[in-house]
Amino acid sequence: MLGAPFAAATVTLALVAPAAAADDAPTHFTLDVPPQGIYGGTEVEPCGWPTTVNLQGSCTGTLIHPEVVIYAAHCGTGYSSIQFGENINGGVARNVPVEYCKTYPGGGPGNGDDFAFCKLAEPQLDIPIVPPLMGCETDVLQPGAEVTIVGFGNADNGPYGIKREVTTTINSVTNEAFIGGNGKDSCQGDSGGPVFIKLPTESGVGSWRVFGITSYGGACGTGGYYSMMHNGMEWFESETGIDLTPCHDADGTWNPGPDCGMFPMDAGSGYGSWAEGCSGGPLGGFESSCGQPFGAEPDDTPPTVTITMPADGSMFTSDPDSGKASITISATADDGDGWGIESVTLQVGGADVPGGGDFLAPYEWDASFPPGIYTLTARARDYAGNEAVSAPVVFGVDMEPPPPPPETTGSSGGGTGGDGGGDGGSAGTEGGTSGTGGTDGVGQASGDDGCGCRFGPSDRGAAGFVLGLLGVAGLRRRRR
Numbered sequence: 001m002l003g004a005p006f007a008a009a010t011v012t013l014a015l016v017a018p019a020a021a022a023d024d025a026p027t028h029f030t031l032d033v034p035p036q037g038i039y040g041g042t043e044v045e046p047c048g049w050p051t052t053v054n055l056q057g058s059c060t061g062t063l064i065h066p067e068v069v070i071y072a073a074h075c076g077t078g079y080s081s082i083q084f085g086e087n088i089n090g091g092v093a094r095n096v097p098v099e100y101c102k103t104y105p106g107g108g109p110g111n112g113d114d115f116a117f118c119k120l121a122e123p124q125l126d127i128p129i130v131p132p133l134m135g136c137e138t139d140v141l142q143p144g145a146e147v148t149i150v151g152f153g154n155a156d157n158g159p160y161g162i163k164r165e166v167t168t169t170i171n172s173v174t175n176e177a178f179i180g181g182n183g184k185d186s187c188q189g190d191s192g193g194p195v196f197i198k199l200p201t202e203s204g205v206g207s208w209r210v211f212g213i214t215s216y217g218g219a220c221g222t223g224g225y226y227s228m229m230h231n232g233m234e235w236f237e238s239e240t241g242i243d244l245t246p247c248h249d250a251d252g253t254w255n256p257g258p259d260c261g262m263f264p265m266d267a268g269s270g271y272g273s274w275a276e277g278c279s280g281g282p283l284g285g286f287e288s289s290c291g292q293p294f295g296a297e298p299d300d301t302p303p304t305v306t307i308t309m310p311a312d313g314s315m316f317t318s319d320p321d322s323g324k325a326s327i328t329i330s331a332t333a334d335d336g337d338g339w340g341i342e343s344v345t346l347q348v349g350g351a352d353v354p355g356g357g358d359f360l361a362p363y364e365w366d367a368s369f370p371p372g373i374y375t376l377t378a379r380a381r382d383y384a385g386n387e388a389v390s391a392p393v394v395f396g397v398d399m400e401p402p403p404p405p406p407e408t409t410g411s412s413g414g415g416t417g418g419d420g421g422g423d424g425g426s427a428g429t430e431g432g433t434s435g436t437g438g439t440d441g442v443g444q445a446s447g448d449d450g451c452g453c454r455f456g457p458s459d460r461g462a463a464g465f466v467l468g469l470l471g472v473a474g475l476r477r478r479r480r
Contacts, residue, residue: 041166041184044086044150047270047278050127051210052150052163052194054083054092055118060151060193062210064132065244066123066360070229070236071192072213073107073116082118084127085274088152089161093274097121102239104232109216109225112175115232116192119240125359126277128264130196132229133211134245135252136290140197141211141228145170147179148196148268151214153189156221160189165268171223175231177212181223190214195226196267199289207263207284247287247294256294258340258383261286295384299338302388305380307331313403314395316369324368325397331363331378331390339383347377347389371398 044052051063056079061071069082079101085093097120104115133141148167154160168184170177179195180186186193195212199205210229217224229236234250237243244250246259262283271281286293309330310316316325333341344363346356356365363378374397378390394401 041149041164044163044165044268045270046086047272047274048086048268049148049150049163049165049194049196050084050274050278051130051267052152054085054088054152054161054163055079055192056081056083057088057161059191060153060189060214061118062192062194062213063124063127064129064210064229065240065242066125066127066129067120068236068240068242068244069118069120070213071116071118072109072114072215072227073103074109074114074215075116075192077101077103077116079118082120084124086163087161089159094124096124104235107232112227112231114213114215114227115235117236117240123360124277126279128267128277128279128281128283130208130210130264130267131246132233132244133197133209134230134233134248135254137199137209138211138228138230138252140199141170141173141177143170143172145197147212149180149186149190149193149212149214150196151186151190151193153187153191173228175228176215177226177228178223179212179226181221183221185217185221185224186214187217187220187224205284205287205289207265207287208267247289254291256287256291258294258342260294263287295339299335299382299384300386301336301338302386303333303335303338303341303380303382305331305333305344305378305388305390307376307378307390307393310376310393310395312393312395313401315400316395316397318371318398322368324370326366326368327395329365329367329376331380333361333363333378333380335380335382338386342381342383345379345381347379349375350377352379369397372396373399373401 053061053063053069055061055069055071055075059071059075061069061082063069063084079098081098082096083092083094084096085091099119099121101118102116104113107113107115146167146169148165150163150165152161152163166180166184166186168180170179171181172178177195191214193214194210195214196208196210198208212226212228215225215227230252233245233252237245237250243257246261247254247256249255262285265282265284267281269281270278272279286295307329310327316327318325329346331344331346333344335341341361343357343359345358346353346365346367353365353367358365374395376393376395379387380390381387394404
């Protein structure tokens with residue numbers, strides 16, 4: 001958190017300094033003022049508070065969504081990457097590129113609107129997210145309530161760049177919160193960082209929330225002022241285009257979705273390792289802090305899923321140098337009034353592609369294919385565990401794919417298959433001889449909800465080859 005004189009100098013300098021290049025460290029931290037940080041606190045254990053991040057050695061921020069980091073407007077926007085871990089001096093655990101950063105117009109210290117965010121270029125899907133405090137939950141922000149401040153600044157017991165925490169209490173709340181004192185505080189270097197609070201266990205919740213954005217104050221150790229995330233949530237969501245509040249609307253109305261649950265119960269204690277996103281700690285169930293939990297109504301209806309690109313029957317030309325064709329694959333999925341889409345997994349030849357699961361829309365993959373004919377499908381799973389598989393899409397690389405067989409019926413009771421095909425209707429003969437299904441088993445099988453009619457043994461052999469290829473080359477999920 002910045003002391004008041006330093007905050008004013010930083011804001012003025014940010015207005016007149018030229019914008020930093022994308023690959024450079026922010027230019028607005030050139031003042032010869034020693035950074036300071038958490039006072040009266042302790043070092044965070046490995047994987048503790050994993051959503052607390054560092055902004056290129058200048059400020060602290062909070063991951064509140066796999067793609068969004070919230071921090072303070074007075075920190076500026078000249079960041080090209082975000083650092084995850086506990087010590088930025090000895091090698092960070094993760095260095096994630098930034099797509100863009102924005103500050104709230106006119107926002108800064110003193111107004112309760114010290115709001116800014118960065119949109120990550122690579123979503124962090126394996127880190128347990130502590131959600132923002134919203135709606136009726138903000139009633140816990142009362143004088144005397146216990147909170148935890150986390151940051152990377154210098155401290156009274158060690159150097160800058162180490163993640164530290166301090167537990168203190170709220171003094172007062174207006175349009176911003178005044179927190180800490182008596183030697184427990186944040187200071188320079190912690191700017192933009194989080195303040196966490198645990199919902200009371202007697203409410204039946206007991207999981208953690210994040211609400212504060214470190215903004216400004218007086219002498220370190222005497223307490224400071226924090227903007228509050230819920231006051232800026234409508235701006236955050238409108239600018240990112242992302243739903244950042246899994247249990248509420250941006251205005252605080254209770255509206256739980258499928259992600260309104262499984263929140264960390266012990267966010268400050270280290271669990272797992274950074275290789276697995278510091279996951280493995282205890283999680284709560286579906287939340288009911290301000291109303292009925294999500295999933296109160298059963299969902300037994302499977303989702304729908306469609307491959308939208310490439311088009312069925314497409315043919316691609318391989319690159320002369322690599323001998324492969326680079327193809328972007330896209331799918332859409334919808335769960336109607338159900339619990340929502342959990343994941344969409346790419347399949348080739350009817351088998352899941354290793355690493356082909358996508359957990360955020362848009363569902364897109366980049367892949368390379370050698371010459372051959374391939375059948376793509378996509379498998380969608382909703383949060384209730386219902387699954388569906390798309391109709392197949394067949395394409396060729398340096399080979400023209402076969403045309404789809406015409407829709408036909410058998411001559412005796414509606415049999416749809418030939419000698420190797422599907423079965424007939426209730427009054428027909430199974431695989432009737434007058435049906436037009438081919439002899440290689442490409443007719444639709446009984447009970448097959450999708451059109452499996454272009455799934456042949458030769459395609460499955462090709463699928464095995466491309467699965468091995470994708471496993472080695474690495475399938476890349478696209479993000480806009």
